Amino acid sequence: MLFAAVYLQPADVPLLSGAVYEEVTSHERVSIAAPLAFGDTVDGAPVVGTTEGFIDHLAGDLAEGRSFASVTEAVAGARVPLAVGATFEPAHGVGAAAEEGAHEGERLTVVGRMAPTGSPWDRAVLVPVEAVWLVHGLASGHGADWDGTVGPPFDAASFPGTPAILVSAEELWANYALRSEFTRDNVMAFFPGAVLSRLHGLLGDVREVMSVLAVVTQVLVAAGVLTGLVILTQLYAQRLALLRALGAPARFVxxxxxxxxxxxxxxGALLGVAVGWAATVVLSRVVTARTDVLVTAHIGWSELHLVAGFATVAVTLALLPALVASSRDVVGDLRG
Known part of the structure; x- marks a missing residue:
């Protein structure tokens, strides 16, 4: 389980200091403490500075290539349109405000690609955190005698600061202890999983509301179908009466x-299931493309049970207009 420690201070104190990072990494319960530095992009994909340990924790073994070993190398997410061996120059900023050419001459080479994670990290380009610091004219985090080796240990005195630190403990209970310990005046620790859990709870409430609306809609549809059948039997009353006059029994009608x-x-039920399945596939792809979170919504047994229940009740109720049609006055319908 991971949590990120971030500053909640004004713009004049925007970053976690080297002292905070040293305090986190020296904690006996911490197994991973990865700084995250961001602010640059390439073709719309965020360029995030971190450590090799975070990549291993995030995606495990790489799907292609290797991890970065110097400040000129990068690892692409599974959905980033950069092949292994491609080079790029990061733009400063995000979206329409990104400044192309702000880091002219600072080129990075993709040396690996992560396996899909089903998260926004699939659309990110991960680089050594030192590369983000250096490209913005900051210290390397390693002191004057740095030999170019990227990753921890960092020197607290040369640590330029980072917006967030992703932390993981070996035991579940230790994560809660760390959150309590590192939540104070200028630092906030939180569980991303807890945020997602609240989001899933909200979506679950929406799903319950939609389920009620679906039941109400099906009742209205069933009523509409039965009304239509009654009208049809009246329109075809003369033809049905002709069948009765020619000898067809009432049970045949x-x-x-x-x-x-x-x-x-x-x-109609089968057609509705097909249209619903197609809409689910399309909407899942749209949501995935817009949020970078892999959404694999599908029609499950609960939906199929709902359709089956509707069809059973509607077919049973369809006996009512059939009984009405079979018991109509033959002579009166023929004259009409």
Whole structure:
């Protein structure tokens, strides 16, 4: 489980200091403490400075290539359109405000690609945190005798600061202790999983509301179908009466009208499932493209049970207009 420690101070104190990082990394319960530095992009993908340990923790073994070993190398996320071996120059800023050419001459080479994680990290380019510091004219985090080796240990006195530190403990209970310990005046620790849990809870409430609306809609649809069947039996009353006059028994008319109604209901239900499945696929892709969070929504057994229940009730109720059609006055319908 991970949490990020971030400053909640005004712009004049925007970064976690080297002292905070040293305090976090020296904690006996911490197994991973990865600084995160950001602010640059490449073709819309964020360029995030971190450590090799964070990449291993995030995605495990790389799908292609190797991890970065110097400040001129990068690892691309699974959905970043940069092939291994490609070089790029990061732009300063994000979105429309990104300044192309602000880091002219600072080129990075993609040496690896992460396996898919189903998270926004698939759209990120990860580089050594030292590369982000140096490209912005900051210290390297290693002191004057640095030999170019990237990653920890960092020198607290030369640590330029970082917006966040991603922390993980070996035991679950230790994460809660760390959150309590590092939540204070100028630092906030939180669980990303807890934030997602609240989001999932909100979506669950929305799903319950949509389920109620779906039931109400199905009741209205069933009522509309039955009303339509009653109208149809009145429109075809003369033809049905002609069948009765030619010797067709009442049960034949009942079965004919009921089979017609059942065919309409079952055909509509199957068509609705197909349209719903197609809409689910399209909406999942749209949400994934806009949020960079892999969404794999699908039609499950609960939805199929709902459709099956609707079809069963509607087909059973369709016996009512069929009974009405089979018991109409033959002579009166023929004259009409």
């Amino acid at each position: 009942l079965g004919l009208v009921w089979c017609y109604a059942a065919t309409l209901i079952l055909g």
